[in-house]
Amino acid sequence: MSHSLAAAKTPAAGDAGTRAMPSPIRTRLLKSIVGFGLLAIVTCLVAPLIGSSPISLARVFDRSVPFSQNVDAQIFFVARMPRVVAGALVGAALATAGVVFQALLRNALATPFTLGVSAGASLGAMLAIVVGATVSAGPLSAVPLASLAGAGLAAAIVYRLATMQDRAMSTTVLLLAGVTLNSFFSALIIFVQYIADFAQLYRAMRWIMGDLDVGSFDPIVAALPMILIAFALFAWLPSSLNLLSVGADAASARGVDVGRTQRLAFVSASLATAAGVSLAGPIGFIGIVVPHLVRLIVGVDHRVVLPASALFGASFLVVCDLAARTLLAPLEIPVGVVTAMLGGPFFLWLLVRKG
Amino acid sequence: MLLASELSYGYASAGHPARSFMLDSVSLSVERGSLTGLLGPNGCGKTTLLKLLSGVLQPQRGVVSLNGASLAGRSRRDIARHLAVVPQETHPAFDYTVMEMVLMGRHPHLGPFELEGPSDLALAHDALSATGTEHLATRAYMTLSGGEKQRVVIASALTQSPDVLLLDEPTASLDLGYQLEMATLLRRLNLERGVTMVLATHDLNLAASLCDRLVLMRNGRVVAQGPTREVLTAATIRRIYDVDADVSFHAPAGHITVTPLRRVQ
Numbered sequence A: 001m002s003h004s005l006a007a008a009k010t011p012a013a014g015d016a017g018t019r020a021m022p023s024p025i026r027t028r029l030l031k032s033i034v035g036f037g038l039l040a041i042v043t044c045l046v047a048p049l050i051g052s053s054p055i056s057l058a059r060v061f062d063r064s065v066p067f068s069q070n071v072d073a074q075i076f077f078v079a080r081m082p083r084v085v086a087g088a089l090v091g092a093a094l095a096t097a098g099v100v101f102q103a104l105l106r107n108a109l110a111t112p113f114t115l116g117v118s119a120g121a122s123l124g125a126m127l128a129i130v131v132g133a134t135v136s137a138g139p140l141s142a143v144p145l146a147s148l149a150g151a152g153l154a155a156a157i158v159y160r161l162a163t164m165q166d167r168a169m170s171t172t173v174l175l176l177a178g179v180t181l182n183s184f185f186s187a188l189i190i191f192v193q194y195i196a197d198f199a200q201l202y203r204a205m206r207w208i209m210g211d212l213d214v215g216s217f218d219p220i221v222a223a224l225p226m227i228l229i230a231f232a233l234f235a236w237l238p239s240s241l242n243l244l245s246v247g248a249d250a251a252s253a254r255g256v257d258v259g260r261t262q263r264l265a266f267v268s269a270s271l272a273t274a275a276g277v278s279l280a281g282p283i284g285f286i287g288i289v290v291p292h293l294v295r296l297i298v299g300v301d302h303r304v305v306l307p308a309s310a311l312f313g314a315s316f317l318v319v320c321d322l323a324a325r326t327l328l329a330p331l332e333i334p335v336g337v338v339t340a341m342l343g344g345p346f347f348l349w350l351l352v353r354k355g
Numbered sequence B: 001m002l003l004a005s006e007l008s009y010g011y012a013s014a015g016h017p018a019r020s021f022m023l024d025s026v027s028l029s030v031e032r033g034s035l036t037g038l039l040g041p042n043g044c045g046k047t048t049l050l051k052l053l054s055g056v057l058q059p060q061r062g063v064v065s066l067n068g069a070s071l072a073g074r075s076r077r078d079i080a081r082h083l084a085v086v087p088q089e090t091h092p093a094f095d096y097t098v099m100e101m102v103l104m105g106r107h108p109h110l111g112p113f114e115l116e117g118p119s120d121l122a123l124a125h126d127a128l129s130a131t132g133t134e135h136l137a138t139r140a141y142m143t144l145s146g147g148e149k150q151r152v153v154i155a156s157a158l159t160q161s162p163d164v165l166l167l168d169e170p171t172a173s174l175d176l177g178y179q180l181e182m183a184t185l186l187r188r189l190n191l192e193r194g195v196t197m198v199l200a201t202h203d204l205n206l207a208a209s210l211c212d213r214l215v216l217m218r219n220g221r222v223v224a225q226g227p228t229r230e231v232l233t234a235a236t237i238r239r240i241y242d243v244d245a246d247v248s249f250h251a252p253a254g255h256i257t258v259t260p261l262r263r264v265q
Helices: A003-009 A013-019 A024-049 A071-104 A117-131 A142-163 A171-195 A198-208 A218-234 A238-244 A248-253 A258-280 A286-298 A302-326 A335-354 B046-053 B076-080 B098-109 B118-130 B146-159 B176-193 B204-210 B234-241
Strands: B002-009 B023-030 B035-039 B061-066 B083-086 B164-168 B196-200 B213-218 B221-227 B243-250 B255-263
Touching (some): A024 A071, A024 A286, A024 A302, A071 A218, A071 A238, A071 A286, A117 A142, A117 A258, A142 A171, A238 A258, A238 A302, A238 B098, A248 A258, A286 A335, A302 A335, B002 B046, B023 B046, B035 B046, B046 B164, B076 B083, B076 B098, B098 B118, B098 B146, B146 B164, B146 B176, B176 B196, B204 B255, B234 B243
Parallel strands (some): B035 B196, B035 B213, B083 B164
Antiparallel strands (some): B002 B023, B243 B255
């Protein structure tokens, strides 16, 4: 082996120092996190100020008035903040799940929604709601657990389909598989609705339209462990996702344990989807709109796209929810309708562009 | 340095565990700094052999060893620090830039949360300049021509700082001009940088012009191997391809050339 290659194995610190080249990935990552992070913070602080009763941020944080007498603080923290926090968490979870599914299946149209994973999670959550299950495992309660089971089932079917062949799944197969799974789970959801009583049915219908009106922090706390585990697993994925999106053989030849990474990605993306769906119902299109917009801004490197999508997904859903509750006030549009109005045409545009 | 001894491998299909071997008792030895060609008809097992040599597939029998140590049981990351692969074609699902594609070669050298630093960037620039693609660094990979793409993938493999480069039909989808360029590039990398290479190819003239040694395969077995001049004969070509060919030294080209004449019935 030549000296140049031998030297390349252990790059000399001196050489690195004299070149002093900037590291674009560090700069891009920092800029994206600061930019999208600030956007998320501002969105989450401004959104609770807007609503039927106008409140002021100064009064909300006015320490001279006790909380029990500070109406603005009560509206901000008790009435509106849980909804905003839920929106931010669900937006982040669904957007990142979209990023992971897209890289994993090497397909820009793969999302929890198009793959049928959301529908699987919905069926699970719907069953838990209708049956009124009270099972819990540790901090997890029935709805997130049932949602996880449904998402896991759907993701397992997609995983089996995707890894059956060496080549990446074609868009056609992928979309057909998604359509099939969605129809299958929808039929089961209708059946569950059919056997539900009127009160359960109303609750279930409201939930299935996609609704962030969680009422308190309790459902958020129930879904939080799943979201945290999913995000912790996501942290291991980005550079492997870059290589997986180039191809399984290419990834393997560059040192990625393909099987393990695929399993980790499916599990973490299913967890994130289940958490999102259990909290807010099957809100569609976040997983496709957010990653695509983020890629237009920061490029396609998953080490930047994944955290940026989490932050932008949070802002995006909070803003969509703000629109949902203010556009036709006092009437409230389900937030799933708002994201579908934006996401449906966007998805079709992508499909046309891809074709 | 890279040794394969008695490798056997069969692809199992649904309900049918591997009954017959795709590769059967293949042994070969690749010396440091050499350029070895794998030749044989479609389906003879060249690509499978490359996957076994790179550790992407595990042999059902036999051992692949690099610098005296077996690849079996070693992590993908560890193997990739020593062996790099250039596939026939590379189609990323997203619009990566050339620099991003090349820097992916540093993956096995970086920790799970580590971002590439200045020394990694220096290596990437070095590989881009070695493959004549430095001017493309900021271009989107998908907008490049076939020849440029293949050079970028080679640059990415070089950035991996491997002991051995394994190439699967590096000229398969290239036109005549790019084929010549690719041959020149590979020869230069071998001569100037001492990069050890194993390349699978259908192009006998490319193999004749580039490789010191050839391994000729048919139906998953090695039919002949040895120095190019000794192995690349009309008789061996007839044995592996069922083709009568004229094999002669071509003075202007400076190497043996093979002209296929007729299919043997």
